[in-house]
Every structure is written in C-alpha cells, then in structure tokens.
Amino acid sequence: MSIETLLYWVGVAAVAVNALTGVLDSARxxxxxxxxxxxxxxxxxxxGTVRDLLLDRHVFWVVDQTYLAVALGTAVLTFFIAxxxxxxxxxxxxxxxxxxxxxxxxxxQVALQWHAPWLVASLMGVITGAIGGVLRDVLCNDVPxxxxxxxxxxxxxxxxxxxxxxxxxxxxxxxYASWAGMAIVLGLRLAAMHFRLVLPxxxxxxxx
Amino acid sequence: MSIETLLYWVGVAAVAVNALTGVLDSARxxxxxxxxxxxxxxxxxxxGTVRDLLLDRHVFWVVDQTYLAVALGTAVLTFFIAxxxxxxxxxxxxxxxxxxxxxxxxxxQVALQWHAPWLVASLMGVITGAIGGVLRDVLCNDVPxxxxxxxxxxxxxxxxxxxxxxxxxxxxxxxYASWAGMAIVLGLRLAAMHFRLVLPxxxxxxxx
Amino acid sequence: MSIETLLYWVGVAAVAVNALTGVLDSARxxxxxxxxxxxxxxxxxxxGTVRDLLLDRHVFWVVDQTYLAVALGTAVLTFFIAxxxxxxxxxxxxxxxxxxxxxxxxxxQVALQWHAPWLVASLMGVITGAIGGVLRDVLCNDVPxxxxxxxxxxxxxxxxxxxxxxxxxxxxxxxYASWAGMAIVLGLRLAAMHFRLVLPxxxxxxxx
Numbered sequence: 010m011s012i013e014t015l016l017y018w019v020g021v022a023a024v025a026v027n028a029l030t031g032v033l034d035s036a037r038x039x040x041x042x043x044x045x046x047x048x049x050x051x052x053x054x055x056x057g058t059v060r061d062l063l064l065d066r067h068v069f070w071v072v073d074q075t076y077l078a079v080a081l082g083t084a085v086l087t088f089f090i091a092x093x094x095x096x097x098x099x100x101x102x103x104x105x106x107x108x109x110x111x112x113x114x115x116x117x118q119v120a121l122q123w124h125a126p127w128l129v130a131s132l133m134g135v136i137t138g139a140i141g142g143v144l145r146d147v148l149c150n151d152v153p154x155x156x157x158x159x160x161x162x163x164x165x166x167x168x169x170x171x172x173x174x175x176x177x178x179x180x181x182x183x184x185y186a187s188w189a190g191m192a193i194v195l196g197l198r199l200a201a202m203h204f205r206l207v208l209p210x211x212x213x214x215x216x217x
Numbered sequence: 218m219s220i221e222t223l224l225y226w227v228g229v230a231a232v233a234v235n236a237l238t239g240v241l242d243s244a245r246x247x248x249x250x251x252x253x254x255x256x257x258x259x260x261x262x263x264x265g266t267v268r269d270l271l272l273d274r275h276v277f278w279v280v281d282q283t284y285l286a287v288a289l290g291t292a293v294l295t296f297f298i299a300x301x302x303x304x305x306x307x308x309x310x311x312x313x314x315x316x317x318x319x320x321x322x323x324x325x326q327v328a329l330q331w332h333a334p335w336l337v338a339s340l341m342g343v344i345t346g347a348i349g350g351v352l353r354d355v356l357c358n359d360v361p362x363x364x365x366x367x368x369x370x371x372x373x374x375x376x377x378x379x380x381x382x383x384x385x386x387x388x389x390x391x392x393y394a395s396w397a398g399m400a401i402v403l404g405l406r407l408a409a410m411h412f413r414l415v416l417p418x419x420x421x422x423x424x425x
Numbered sequence: 426m427s428i429e430t431l432l433y434w435v436g437v438a439a440v441a442v443n444a445l446t447g448v449l450d451s452a453r454x455x456x457x458x459x460x461x462x463x464x465x466x467x468x469x470x471x472x473g474t475v476r477d478l479l480l481d482r483h484v485f486w487v488v489d490q491t492y493l494a495v496a497l498g499t500a501v502l503t504f505f506i507a508x509x510x511x512x513x514x515x516x517x518x519x520x521x522x523x524x525x526x527x528x529x530x531x532x533x534q535v536a537l538q539w540h541a542p543w544l545v546a547s548l549m550g551v552i553t554g555a556i557g558g559v560l561r562d563v564l565c566n567d568v569p570x571x572x573x574x575x576x577x578x579x580x581x582x583x584x585x586x587x588x589x590x591x592x593x594x595x596x597x598x599x600x601y602a603s604w605a606g607m608a609i610v611l612g613l614r615l616a617a618m619h620f621r622l623v624l625p626x627x628x629x630x631x632x633x
Binding site: 132194 | 457483490
C-alpha cells in the first residue's frame with residue numbers, strides 16, 4: 010500500500026470516528042439533531058481545517074466533498090443508534106483515543122510532505138489530532154480533555170509524531186513509520202487512562 | 218438588479234445589523250465602549266471571515282475597508298442610542314434573525330460562485346450566518362443561541378441555503394432564489410421563536 | 426537600525442515574553458508540563474497567526490522555526506524556574522503589558538507593509554497584541570483581561586497603533602514611530618492598571 014492511499018483511508022476513518030464521538034458527547038447536553046450534527050462536523054473536520062489553514066493549503070473537506078458526507082452520514086447513523094440503545098458512557102473514550110492516533114499521524118505526514126520543518130510538523134500532528142476534541146468539549150461546555158491532568162492527551166500525540174519523524178529520518182519507510190506512530194499514540198493514551206500516569210506540574214499560585 | 222449588486226448591499230446590511238446586535242448583547246455584561254466595539258466587530262465580520270479563510274479567498278473586510286467602517290459606525294451609533302433610551306430586551310432577537318438570513322444567503326452564494334460543491338456551499342451559508350452570533354455569545358459568556366433547543370437557529374439557515382441551491386439548480390434566477398432563501402430562513406426562525414418548534418434529541422447520558 | 430531588523434527582534438522578544446506569561450498563568454490551573462507548553466505556544470504565537478491568516482500571508486512560525494523554538498525554550502525555562510522559586514502573582518501583569526506593546530506594533534507594521542488600509546492595519550495591531558492573551562485566558566478558564574472594565578487593554582493597543590500610523594503619515598521614520606507607539610501602549614496600560622481608568626459603559630440590561 011502506498012503512503013498516499015494509507016493516509017487517505019486513515020483520514021476518512023478518523024473523520025468517521027471523530028464524528029461519532031461528537032454525537033455521543035452532544036447527547037449529554039440535550040442538543041437536538043442539527044446541534045448534534047454541527048458538533049459532529051466540528052469535531053470531525055476541525056483539526057484538519059486548522060492544519061490546512063496554518064500550512065496555507067486548500068482546506069481538505071472544501072476540495073473533496075467526501076469527508077463532509079462521511080462526517081454527516083456517520084453522525085446521523087450514530088444519532089439514531091444512540092436513541093434506540095443505551096451506550097455505556099466510558100465507551101466514548103476508546104473511539105476518541107483512536108481518532109487522536111489517526112489524526113495525529115495524518116496531520117504530521119501532511120505537514121512533512123508540505124516541507125514544514127520537523128518541529129513544526131510534529132506540532133501540526135498534535136493540532137490535527139487534538140483540536141477536533143477541544144472544539145467538541147468547548148461546544149459541549151466541558152473542560153477540554155487535553156488540559157486535564159493525568160490524561161497524557163497531547164503528550165501521547167506529540168510522542169507518536171516525534172517517533173514517526175525519527176523513524177523516517179532513520180530510513181524506515183513512511184507506511185511502517187506511520188503504523189508505529191499510531192501504535193505509540195494509542196498505547197500511551199490508553200495506558201494513561203488505565204494507570205493514571207502524570208507529568209510534573211507547577212505548584213499552584215494565584216494572580217493578585 | 219444584478220446578483221453582484223444584491224449580494225454587495227445585502228452583505229453591507231448584514232454587517233450593520235450584526236454589529237447592532239453585538240452592542241446590544243454586550244450591554245448585559247457591563248462592557249465599556251471599546252469592549253462593545255470589539256464584540257460588535259467580531260459579530261459583524263466573524264462569519265464571513267471564517268468563510269473566506271475556508272474558501273482560500275481574500276478576507277472581505279481586509280480588501281474593502283467599507284465593511285469595517287460600517288461595523289464601527291453602526292456600533293458607536295447603537296452604543297449612544299442605547300445609553301439614552303431603554304431598549305426592550307426581546308427586540309434584540311429580531312435583528313439577530315435578519316442578520317442570520319442575510320449572511321446565510323450571501324455566504325452560500327459566495328461559495329457557489331467559488332465553485333464549492335453544493336453540500337459544502339450550504340454549510341458555508343450556515344457558517345457565515347451563525348458564527349458571528351456564536352462569537353458574540355461566547356465573548357459575552359452566554360450559551361450560544363445556535364445550540365439551544367427549540368430555537369431552530371442552524372436548521373433555519375440550512376433549510377434556506379438548501380432551498381436556494383435547489384431553486385437555482387431548477388433554473389430560477391439567482392436574485393429570485395436569494396430572496397426566496399432569505400424568506401425561508403427568516404420565516405422559520407421567527408416561527409421557531411413564536412411556536413417553540415423542536416427537533417428530536419438524544420436521551421440524556423453522562424460520561425463515566 | 427533598519428525597520429526590518431527592529432521588527433524581527435521585537436517579534437522574537439514578544440514571543441518569548443508571551444510564552445513566559447502563558448506558563449505563569451497555567452500554574453494557577455494545575456496544568457502539567459505539556460499543558461503549560463501548549464498554553465505558552467498558543468499565547469506566544471496566537472495573535473500573529475490570526476493576523477497572517479487574515480492578511481493571507483504565510484504564517485510566520487511555520488516558515489521560520491526560530492519562533493516556535495524560542496517559545497518552547499522560554500516556556501521550559503520558565504516552568505522550571507517557577508517550580509523552584511515562588512513568583513509574586515502581580516509580576517505576571519508587567520510582562521503581559523510588554524508583550525501587548527511589542528505585538529501591537531509588529532502587527533500594525535506588518536499589515537501596513539502588506540498595504541492594508543489604515544483602519545484595517547490598526548485593528549490588525551490590536552488583534553496581534555491581544556489575541557494571544559485572550560487564548561491564554563480562555564484556555565486557563567479566566568475571563569479575558571481584554572474584556573474586563575477598567576483595564577484599558579484593547580484601548581491602549583488601539584491608541585498606540587493609531588499614534589504610530591499618524592506619525593508615519595506625518596513623515597516620521599518608521600523606527601521612531603514604532604518606539605513611540607510602543608511607549609504609548611505600555612504607558613496607557615500601566616497607567617490604567619495603576620489608576621483604574623474607566624471608559625463609559627452601557628446601563629446594564631437583560632435579554633427577555
């Protein structure tokens with residue numbers, strides 16, 4: 010499989026998975042169908058949109074209508090499934106972690122192909138992976154997962170992006186490096202959720 | 218009247234109307250003159266700015282200073298009128314609905330002229346119409362009207378945009394299709410406010 | 426010193442100062458190292474990013490990796506210094522005012538060189554100066570300083586930008602006009618903090 014084909018399908022899968030998490034999250038806020046669809050679209054397309062704007066590329070879903078159709082289709086399907094059967098709330102976190110892994114790798118690869126410097130490219134991966142979820146949490150009026158301590162949300166994404174870049178610099182083929190990066194993001198995120206890993210924090214202070 | 222002339226004047230009117238709602242809304246938050254002006258500018262120019270960024274066009278108010286001047290002028294005028302006479306609070310919702318209708322149609326038409334696919338173009342209409350109000354509500358620390366149940370905010374915009382696109386596909390001249398689209402957005406929004414129409418929602422759930 | 430050299434170093438200094446305020450602010454929210462780094466990066470690069478997107482320029486830190494490296498380096502350094510010694514909370518407001526002054530002038534000058542109309546250019550200065558701090562406050566879940574009454578946050582930036590534009594129109598060399606603009610922003614902001622200056626507000630009203 011070529012790297013272009015891999016990235017295309019990983020991108021479509023990431024859009025679908027993120028649209029699903031958007032609808033599940035909006036359920037907690039009593040939004041109606043259209044509200045849930047808008048949250049789903051923002052969650053699914055937000056990260057890649059910011060990446061494309063920053064890189065001065067054409068926005069991916071404006072050029073190719075497929076992504077928008079996939080996001081809306083998945084959202085409507087999820088909406089009616091979630092109406093008829095009760096979804097266990099924690100289930101929500103698994104597709105969210107998968108979406109983070111998929112989008113982080115696609116975002117980093119797109120930035121590298123656009124000849125962004127490596128540090129910028131790794132940040133583009135974090136942005137593509139995390140912004141959709143941040144938008145979802147802000148629209149649903151939650152504290153974004155990315156800023157909660159002990160979640161390793163952005164850290165997992167950044168570690169995966171940097172690993173993938175390092176592997177490719179060392180000569181590993183992009184397809185294999187991408188799979189390795191995805192595994193690292195997903196593994197770290199799930200491990201953080203399970204073991205409550207923490208990074209150092211500042212002692213709490215107050216503004217005068 | 219040509220479609221270009223119509224869109225230009227509808228755009229200027231939409232900017233003025235949205236600037237007015239921004240100032241009225243900021244009054245509830247004890248903002249000072251400059252704070253009210255900034256909220257008015259964000260409300261008036263926000264939706265079209267996001268549309269232009271997504272379509273990779275030049276941002277409309279950066280190219281033509283008229284829009285910024287109209288927004289600031291309307292805002293200052295509204296500020297001093299609102300200081301001297303008490304405005305009935307519900308009056309606020311009428312210009313808000315008019316602004317939604319005007320911006321939705323301008324946004325969709327601009328996207329169509331830019332050769333965006335129809336589904337993308339209809340979403341651009343919703344974005345152009347609704348984002349200004351979302352920015353205003355976020356800056357004034359309200360729950361955005363667009364996400365409140367029973368307001369049919371985005372639904373009205375989307376219905377109007379899709380109607381206009383369908384009419385044009387069927388051969389109706391863009392000027393008439395635009396007027397029809399505006400009438401639908403405004404009619405649905407006012408009807409929703411009056412009759413408290415609702416769309417289906419998901420049963421409420423909590424995240425574990 | 427040429428205006429280009431001045432603007433480059435003022436830009437780098439502004440990025441460093443804003444990254445510092447981002448880390449200090451995140452300390453009040455018990456964020457971990459990566460959370461603090463992300464807030465610092467958003468604070469340091471947010472304003473210039475919005476300016477570049479609006480002007481349709483290449484985003485400054487995507488083209489030149491230096492800015493991102495300076496932001497991350499300053500943030501890590503601040504993080505470990507702030508861990509080992511207690512920082513007086515009000516100290517935070519001084520670098521914030523300096524960052525506002527530096528970014529406002531850089532933002533306005535960049536917009537002028539891009540041949541933006543003068544009213545648009547002055548607003549670009551306010552946006553470049555203020556958006557970083559707004560992002561920081563939103564991410565740290567504060568009410569943005571810019572919307573607090575009696576802070577003269579945006580007013581100081583706007584006054585400095587307009588003064589600089591007027592001086593240049595009157596024939597003053599851009600380097601001197603820039604220093605004068607910075608002095609005005611910083612002076613007004615510090616004076617507002619010290620004397621609690623206020624602008625007129627609207628009488629409070631409620632939405633029906």
